[in-house]
Each structure stands twice: as structure tokens, then as C-alpha cells.
Amino acid sequence: MNLPAGLLRLTRPLTLAVVSDHADPPFPRSRRLRIPIPASLGLLPFRTIDLVLLADLLLAWSLFSTGLSDLLEGQRRLVASSSGGPADWFPEAFLWFAAAASSFPLLLRNWWPLAAWRLATASMLLSVPIVQTLISTPYSVAAIITYPLVVYSVAARCERETTLGVWVLSALAGGVLNPSHAPDLLWSPEILGGAALLGAAAILGYNVRARRLAAGRLAEEERRSERALAGQAALEERARIARELHDVVAHHMSVIAIQAEAVPLQASGEPGRLEEGLREIRALSLSAMTEMRRVLGVLRDGDGRTDTAPQPGLGRLEELVGTARSAGLTVTLKLVGDLTGLPTAVSLSAYRIAQESLSNAMRHAPGSTVSMRIARSGAELHINVANDAGHRSPADPGHGGHAGHGLIGMRERASMLGGKLWAGPVGTGFAVTAILPIVEDV
Template identity: 40%
Template sequence: MPFVLPREPGLPPVTWTAYAFTTLGVLPLVWRRRRPVLVLVVILLVGGVYRVAVDGPGQPLPYAGLMAFYTVALRCPGRVRAWVGAGSVAVVAASVGLSTGTARELSFTLFCAGAAYALGRLQYTRQAYTAAVEDRAAQLERTHRIEAEQAAARERARIAREMHDVLSHAVSIMIVQAEAGPVAVRRAPERAEAAFEAISETGREAMAQLRTMLGVLRETDGPEPREPQPGVAALPALLERVRRGGPEVVYEESGGAAGLPAAVDTAVYRIVQEALTNVLKHARARRVSVRLHHGDGELSVTVTDDGRGPGGGRGGAGGAAGWASGGGGGAAGGGHGLIGIGERAAAHGGTAWCGPRRDGPGFEVRAVLVTSRPEVGS
């Protein structure tokens, strides 16, 4: 204000030198974020020269020095802050000694410098906290995006398995029945009629299951009727359709048949369905055996046939056998069907195996699914 308001009579007028030094004491603040220590040193030197060599108006308040000291506390590492703090205390003590030399002025100046330093450290903590929160939010967003992409991939794989199981099984039965139809028309007309009925029934069931899956995917304004996914209870009807295709099918179920979880119930049906589809497509078997055994907390599914086996061109087996766990394929070079059997078993904490029978010609698919989880602490 002494540069703006008229000065009292008897005081020397303001000079351009005083204007210049006052400006130099503020202008370095433009670079305070890039060179905080250098800016503080320049401001203190300009202020000292102003006080000693220039007959300026009054005693300017050290706002520029406090801002520079605040920036040092905000941006400099601990060792630099320690050296700057010690030097600032020495400069303040010398300045007070040249001025009034009173403890009152010394304590007031040190208090102002300490307050500026404390504000700088508080601002540093606030900025670090804000940066950490923003980084965490960005990481959570990336994590959520990755989880959403993984969930979409898992859902696509599940839908692909369901579509493969439904269509492959239905088309295989229809092809087998259609190929047997002309022969049956010439030799046994009554069997030809049964073959055409099996084709029609298989097609209708496949369409019904496809409508169910597509209805889940389709977004509609109102609820659509839903049918439960087939399970163990639907196996007799499935086996009956396969019998109409030619091979004799034997079904056995042993052990304490308790209620199965819905997901396991459907997985068992799909595993048997895929195994029978492979039999119809590749094995040329005359007899197929389907066995279910309910054990202690697990369910084993075994499908065997007396067909050509992997050495006879069995599709999907590739002439080898292997374990399928954790979503891996059932055999070296296995097709999607055997891979799907392994994935279904692994999804329920189990394993699957496929390969040539050990007790004779043919092929065997065996899967073990966990039906109950052990209790914590047991």
C-alpha cells in the first residue's frame, strides 16, 4: 500500500529502485514449482538487499518468502527440506538481529515460517491421498472391465457348449435314422415308420431346447415361459431315442441317489448326451453301457461302447487317451465335444477321462463330479 497511497509528510518519496526490488521479490514465484529452493534463495536475497541497501517505504511483509517456503515443504524431499529449514532459521535470526533484535519478532517470524511449512506438508499429504484414491479407482475400473470380459468369455463358452451338445446330438440321431430309413422301408416298413417318428421327435426336442437357450439371451419386455434344463431324470428318454438309432443301450444307476444340485444334474445329462453323440457319429457300436454311481460327495459317470474305438477312426479321440481337468481337453487332439466334457467336469471340481476300453474293444468316457463341498473345518 505505501506504493499506492500518499506517504506521510517528511518521508522520502518512493523510487523506481524500490519498485524494481519489490517486483524482483515476487516475480520468481512464477518458477517456484520447477526450482523451489532456488526461488526461495533468490527471494531471500532480494529481500535482504531491499532492507539493507534500499530506502524503501516501510517494511514489506514476507508473503513471497512464505509462499516459496511452502513450496519447498510441498515438493522437496526430506533431506533438502532439512537443509533449507536450517538455513531459513539462520537467515531469520540474522534478519531479526539486524532489525529489532527482540524475541517477539523472532518468535512471530518463526511461527509464520513454521505455519507455511506445515501447510505445505498437509497439502503434500492431501495430494498423495488423492492420487492414491484416483489410482485405486482406475485399477478397480480396469479390474471390473477385465472381469466383465472374462465373464462374457465364460458365458460364450458355456453357450457354445450347450449349442454344440444340443445340435450335435440331435443331428447325429437324425442322420443315423435317415440313413437307416431307406433300408428299413425295403426290409421292415414298420421300423421305417419308427425311424421317421424318431427323427421328428428329436428335431422337436432340439428346437425346444434351442428356444429355451435363445429365450435367455433375448431381451424382452415381459417374462417368457422357461423350461428347466434336462437332468438325470431325462436320461431314460435320451437313451430311448438313441436305441431307435440302432445300438442297444444299457442303463445302470447305483449308490444312494440323493438330490443333485441343479448345475450338476444338467452337467451329467450333457456329458452322457455328448458321449452318446460320439458313439452314434463314430463308433458303429452295437452295444452301449451308461453307468451312474452316487458316491460320498461325488457322482461318477461312465459311458462305454463296443465300437471301433480310437484306432478305428474314432472322432475326437485322436488315437490317444488322457485326463481332462481344469477345462482341458479329454485327449490329445480332442474335438470340442470331448473338451466340453472335461470343462463340465472341471467346473464342478471333478475330472474326466476318455480313451480305449481296457476290457475289450471300444471306447470309454468317464467323468467324476463333486456333488457336495466339504464343510469348513471338517
């Protein structure tokens, strides 16, 4: 017969308390609660002394010896009393069992808290007649100390439902331990006081468990956040390296390709001019290889060292313009304001934007006229590069048909500094305009 769902929910905590064996693993001890053993005692099977376990051991032994002494003294008083006949006496082994029942569950609570609670409950129920007869109360001092500690361990290591079931069954067991108050079992001061004491131990253990779990989740979230930040940094670094490689390869390879095509035509069979053109192509190739080594050096360095070669900046702008002119472009350069002392990131981004703009002009508008203006205005750097159609045929869509990584990279560089970039057709040509805030390197 199936039980109603409501009754199942009510009885579930009690069922878990009786049959469940799930408990969280012990929380790591603080280093202050662990004493290392000297190397001279290395033959011992353990390397440290757990002060909590040591305290449980000493407390269990103290409660056992004290409880046994009290029971033996009660037995002697009973024997000496005229009202106590032989039928009321207990074998000494029973006294040892009753003393152990009130103390030894402490030794199990760190490894098996639920088993420790069940053992404490069952053994104390069995020892009620002995304790009640010899001490005149079902609650020995050892039980008053041991039982709340065991309930605390359950609450600190088990789920909330299990803890609730343990508390309810413990309160009911307290009523069984005090049969003299059977008519008003639930309202006797002893029962209510015991339930309150066990409830306080359960609440304390539950709060400790909740705090430890929250700390564990926070630590896990911090680790995930660190991994996410590390992954994001890796992606940003890859994107930066990809932009650098694109700028180097796109610019230098475009110039080399144009030079290789133009040099034979310009030489017109003259060995001297042909040799000079080839030397220039070789110099451009070496320059491209040098920059590629600098960028890829970060990836090849297994020791985490970075290349200390200076990054290109606006100080190499004349060299960049000279390379573009040698590739057939007619470039006019105008610099406005003091462009010295710019932050490295701003100078590098401005250089790469100018480089990419010239490379696009070489690829999509060969032989075009390019006007480049770079001006410093207050806390901003303004860049404007515009070219005409050059020798491009009308069927060639020019820049508008090739919005590849070059334009994306320029926009990313501007956005990285908090700036803006516009790029698009202007008349028959193409123009790039960027505004970069002049901010110090972070």
C-alpha cells in the first residue's frame, strides 16, 4: 500500500536518520589543530597529531572512568542499603557497558557521525535500567556531554533533513529515558530542556556546515573565475599576436610582392638597377622576418621571457612611408603637434593603423595617391589616411569588398584604447579615420 505523499514527506527525515549512511567527508583541519611529529619518531604510522581527535580520546576516557566510578559507587551504596536486595544488584560487566555507552561514541563521531549517534542512542536506551537504578536518574553526566556532541557532528556533516530526523528521534529517546514522566512526557522540564540542548547543538552544527559549504563554493567560484580570467587573457594575447602577425605579413608581403613585380619592369634589362631592386626586396624580407621573430618569440620562449626589442611606433613613420613609396604609392605625410613622448600603446596602435591603411592601398589601389595626416589635439590623437582609386580597374570593388582581418584589427586596436575608428569608401577611393585617447600604459 502506497503512503500519501504528505506522510512520506513528514517521515522522510526520520527514515534518513535511521537508514541513511551519507555524510560529508571531514573538513580539513586548520594547521593550528595539527601538530607535526618530529622525524626522530618517524616509525609512528601517522605524521601529525590531530588535536581534535586527541581531545575526543581524552574526553571519552575521562567520561568513561568517571561514569564507571559513579556506577561502582552507586552499586556499593545499593549493596550497603537495607532496601537493596540481591535482585537489584548488577554484574560488574553491566556497569562497564553502561559507562562505555555514555562515552565511546565520541571516538566514532569524526569518521562515522551517523553511526556514532545510532550507537549512542541504542546503547544508552539499553543502559537505562542500570543508570536509573544506581544513580537515580537516566541522564548521567557522560551522556549529557556525549550526546549533544554526537548530534552536533551529525548536523555538521549531514543534510538538513537527516539532522532534523536525528533531533526528533533524540528528543523522543529522551522521553523514553525518563519513564517517570510518562503522563506528561512532552511537557516535563527534563524533556524540554534536553530537546532544547540537542536543538542548540543541531543548529550550531548546521550553521557550521552551511558556513563551510559556502566557503567551499566561494573558493570554487574564485578558482573558476581565475581560470576564466586566465583563459580570457590567453585569448586576448592570441588576438594581439594575430593582429601583429597580420600587420607584419600583410604590409611587408604586399610591398615585397609589388616590388618583385615592378623591379624587372623598372630595370629594363639594366643589371645595376635590377641588382638594386633585389637588394631592396631582400632588405624588406629581412625586416619582415625580424618582426615575425619578435612576435613569435613570445610563443617559443619556454621560460616565460618576453622579447625586449622595442615595438614600432610613430618614430618609424618616415621609414614606413618610404617603404610605401618604393612600392609605387604617392604618399604625402603631415604631422601636427608634438608626437613625441606618446604612450607606447598609443604610438604602436597609431603606427599599425597607418601601416594597415597603406597596405590596403597597395593591395586594392596600386599606384594611388595617399594623404596621411596625424595630429595631436589635447588628449587625443587623430589619424586620417585617404587614397584615391589609383590604377584599380572599375570592376575591382576595392576596400569595400575586402573587409577582412585588417579593418577588424584596426577597429580592435582603437577600441582597446577606448577610441573610435571609421573606415569606408570616399568618392572613388577609401579613407580611414581614427581617434585614439592618449592614455598612459596600464
